[in-house]
Amino acid sequence: MDAKEHEDEPTGLSLFDDPDDPDDPDEDGSDGSDGPEGSDGSEQAETRRRRRSRRLLVWTLAVLLVLLGGGVGGLYWTAEHYASSVERIPNAFPTVPESEQPKPVPHAGQTFLLVGLDARSDVPTTGATAKAPAWKEGAQRSDTMMLMHISADRKSVAVVSIARDTWVDIPGHGKSKINAAYSWGGPPLMVQTVQNLTGIRIDHVAVIDWNGFKALTDAVGGVDITIPKTIEARGDARQWDQGTHHMDGAEALLYVRERHGLPNGDLDRTKRQQNFLRALMNQTMNSGTLSNPSRLAGLLQSVGDVVSVDDRLSNTDLYDLGWSMRDLRADGVRFMNAPFGGYGDEGGQAVVYLDSGAADPLWAAMRNDRMDDYLAQHATSSDTLGESVR
Template sequence: MPVGSATNGTMPVMDSKDDTQYEPAEGAPHPASLSLFEDRSGTEEADGSGSSGDADEAAEAAKGAGRRKRRTRRVLIWSLVALLLVAGGCAGAVYWTADHYASSVDRIPDAFPTVPESAQPKPVPHSGMTFLLVGLDARSDVATTGTDAKAPAWKVGAARSDTMMLLHISADRKSASVVSIARDTWVDIPGHGKAKINAAYSWGGPALMIETVQNLTNIRIDHIAVIDWNGFRSLTDAVGGVDITIPKTIEARGDARQWDAGAHHMDGQEALLYVRERHGLPNGDLDRTKRQQNFLRALMKQTLSSGTLSSPGRLGGLLQNVGDVVSVDSKLSNTDLYDLGWSLRGLRADDVRFMNAPFGGFDTISGQSVVLMDKAAATPLWEAMRNDRMDQYFAEHRTTSDTLGENVR
């Protein structure tokens, strides 16, 4: 941590007994503040003279733009993705309120499999960090009651997971990758045989979900985050809405609404309809997962916009809503969130790439409509993620239909 140290999830504090650790040497510049409202980029003139003579207006404007750019870089990175990383990034930026906001994120106990280590994928040293992101529609009653009350993240048989994504953060923290696994993907679920992958969460909660995904991918899961799609309504409103473009009009079908082609500035309610849509889309769940990815990408861009960063009200609303949207495993402490956020301070929205797990076709098994994964195509993907070579993978698979492009239905 750049400001003191923290243990047991407490706030980092300055150690007044060790002045040399925190005070700059005489004549050295002061360390950059983490404040949202203070620019520590320096006051000297661009030529280094420090004189106060008449300055060229263009040079002053350029310098001001540079200061704003540097301040934006240092303040708030993108969201978990968007969201989990918002929790960390904001904690790093606003350290005096970090403990409050990090503590508002619920922890999930007993989230990991209890099977022997020998039965789990071996961790690969220096290979980055991999999260399993699980999206639910049933965690919150915000959409129906307008309250912030939350139900438990998992209750036996209560609900199947709606969304599954693997988030891999590179070891150098310069890039991140998100791979969605369709909820109807036909897989082996330990102790239950073949079934749709979302049944794992219903039958055994986070631990069985992690074990199932680990067996499918041979990737060791470092952490899990459970996301409440209902909560994204208030989160979207907190950043002032998101801009999403519909490339082609999709006509209404059944309960599905019509989506007109063109640019849409969506508030929280419309964004929630957008990520939940399935029946009106040509490829059902496959198109819906791309919509969810597209929404997260738009949310990241809006979070990093000057309008969000420069508005204390918007930023405060964003932080206050984090705890209503995401829960993480109990191994991820407040200090871990601080450290993660700080390590990601250089990450940009364009550094995060999205794709679906390789699609192998639709099928009907035991009367159920299922999604088949293309195992041959998935093998190099999982290997790249396991060994932290996702940059190379995306460079080699730029044209695959599984990757998220700019035109999302």
């Protein structure tokens, strides 16, 4: 099956999908105003920027699990206040014996499973905030899945997307698309499925609802996205003109939902999602948001409104993690897709196969905190997010 055929296959509603789009049915349910570099006082400006950056509380969500704050007065109170607004997910991990789970590797960083859900049906009135609902059997599929590995030295983050239609073994259910695991067994089965697939012990789980990216984008004043080549309108899809676009939350969601005209269908759309997250992160760190108390408060509140994390992650844990990542820079966050092994058909379902031979070294690198080396060796791979994204 070619990419065009696959991109039109109904495969479940993604975090970025539009429920009103007939092509996307649901199967289940600062610059800191310091002046330009090289101007008078630039050395002092750079010193101030570095000092301010060191004060930042950075919570990476990839979508990134982005929660940035604490650069204002009352650091601990601020962190505690907004951390408390993040909903906790009980019983998020599998209860199978330790002998049946991957062994944790000491001093090898932390790995989050990031899950995107659609919660729009929970919004009672126009303008109300969506919140990822508690799991109900068969009610929803996790259609955006990313593994986010934070290195032990806290200097780098690697985010790996797993295609929602990846054909895998789901414990107790046989083979199916990976996004069915959440529908059948919620976070515990999703975690168990990903652990079995990768051999990586998942340390924490984060769930974000669809509206989160829109709110976060607007909270930082929009993002700049470059379209390398014009993509003509197709059906109800709009035309995307070549060039750099400053997108608000609504337009950014259109960008990441789009798949028509993209040669590799959902795989290209996954790269758009990653590209958007990269742009959101860059805008957050460079737009003055972190030095503007009002804008910062809006950003933090947006995160608290749309993010849930497992109940093993306390407020203190979030604070400590964020503080430990205070020196992380935008170029220290890298994105890629799990190695693509081709499209296929399983019982009339369009599926994606993982290239297991290529994936094994990736999972080993993440498991053993060697992602910097792995990404350096695979910098030109088509699975790695480059600067130019369709």
